[in-house]
Amino acid sequence: MNLIFYNIMSLTSREEDYLEAIYLLTGRHVAVGLTDVARELGVTLPTVKSAVTRLKERGLVDQKHYGKIVLNPMGHKIGAEIYRAHRALRVFLNEILRVPLEISETEACLMEHAISKDTLKKLECFVHDYQTRDNG
Amino acid sequence: MNLIFYNIMSLTSREEDYLEAIYLLTGRHVAVGLTDVARELGVTLPTVKSAVTRLKERGLVDQKHYGKIVLNPMGHKIGAEIYRAHRALRVFLNEILRVPLEISETEACLMEHAISKDTLKKLECFVHDYQTRDNG
DNA sequence: ATAGAATATTAGATTCATCTAACTTTGTCA
DNA sequence: TGACAAAGTTAGATGAATCTAATATTCTAT
Numbered sequence A, B: 001m002n003l004i005f006y007n008i009m010s011l012t013s014r015e016e017d018y019l020e021a022i023y024l025l026t027g028r029h030v031a032v033g034l035t036d037v038a039r040e041l042g043v044t045l046p047t048v049k050s051a052v053t054r055l056k057e058r059g060l061v062d063q064k065h066y067g068k069i070v071l072n073p074m075g076h077k078i079g080a081e082i083y084r085a086h087r088a089l090r091v092f093l094n095e096i097l098r099v100p101l102e103i104s105e106t107e108a109c110l111m112e113h114a115i116s117k118d119t120l121k122k123l124e125c126f127v128h129d130y131q132t133r134d135n136g
Numbered sequence C: 001a002t003a004g005a006a007t008a009t010t011a012g013a014t015t016c017a018t019c020t021a022a023c024t025t026t027g028t029c030a
Numbered sequence D: 001t002g003a004c005a006a007a008g009t010t011a012g013a014t015g016a017a018t019c020t021a022a023t024a025t026t027c028t029a030t
Helices: A002-008 A013-028 A034-041 A045-057 A073-096 A101-111 A117-132 B002-008 B013-028 B034-041 B045-057 B073-096 B101-111 B117-132
Strands: A061-063 A069-071 B061-063 B069-071
Touching: A013 A034, A013 A045, A013 A069, A013 A073, A034 A045, A045 A061, A069 A073, A073 A101, A073 A117, A101 B101, A101 B117, A117 B101, B013 B034, B013 B045, B013 B069, B013 B073, B034 B045, B045 B061, B069 B073, B073 B101, B073 B117
Parallel strands: none
Antiparallel strands: A061 A069, B061 B069
């Protein structure tokens, strides 16, 4: 079911970042505006605007004129998945490699786009197993 | 000693890829041409040309008109370091997470740019320790 | 209800990374 | 030694991602 989408829909890292940011903000806010995303990612409003326009063209988000940003089901799914990779990587870096939290955060954010579904699953298992049998 | 350079010299992922490719080819060939790099990275000649031009402007490589590509000391150092990160990540993915080699190769190549010197050192230690006490 | 603040939009520029097509130089071998 | 192949160069286009500056809309609080 995803194969069809995945081929058409190979997103850039940056598109994934925007999707992830919107996903996270959606979990905290009632409504997500361009300004929220801009703050979250440290970019300017027009930059967010053009990213959202591109995501809109791909059918991953909706935004009415002067309106809030809403994730479509596929956008939500991708955002959630990117965040899952982000979290697994951050935990691996921070709790297993003992990289400081801030740095783990930053580097996880850069690595999260590189990791496939299969690898993510393996990483999650590894992290889980490692934690349950008290290593380190 | 590196701080000065590192600030001026924040390379894009792609610039790092080219440097790494040239570094690897240098270890195999006598002389590295644009065509070798193009083959290695799967891009066209003009693309390599413009990348090399940019790396030349940064003083990381040299190339005379119609000549071969030569890494300058700093370029060599960066290329070697990127490759070190690449290797550590590939080994982690392949030998510890049991991700198939081809996929480990690809994903390491994407992650290698995200990882700082400190994190790399930690990852290398982790991989080493993991391997010496026969886990899995 | 409206003025001022906050937010969103548009226009236009820049840089990187890529491509194709056309051209030039170098190198080789018959 | 000169024709042809291989390698390198240049020109020009495209798209993503970013910015600043200017403009438009919406919200809010008096």
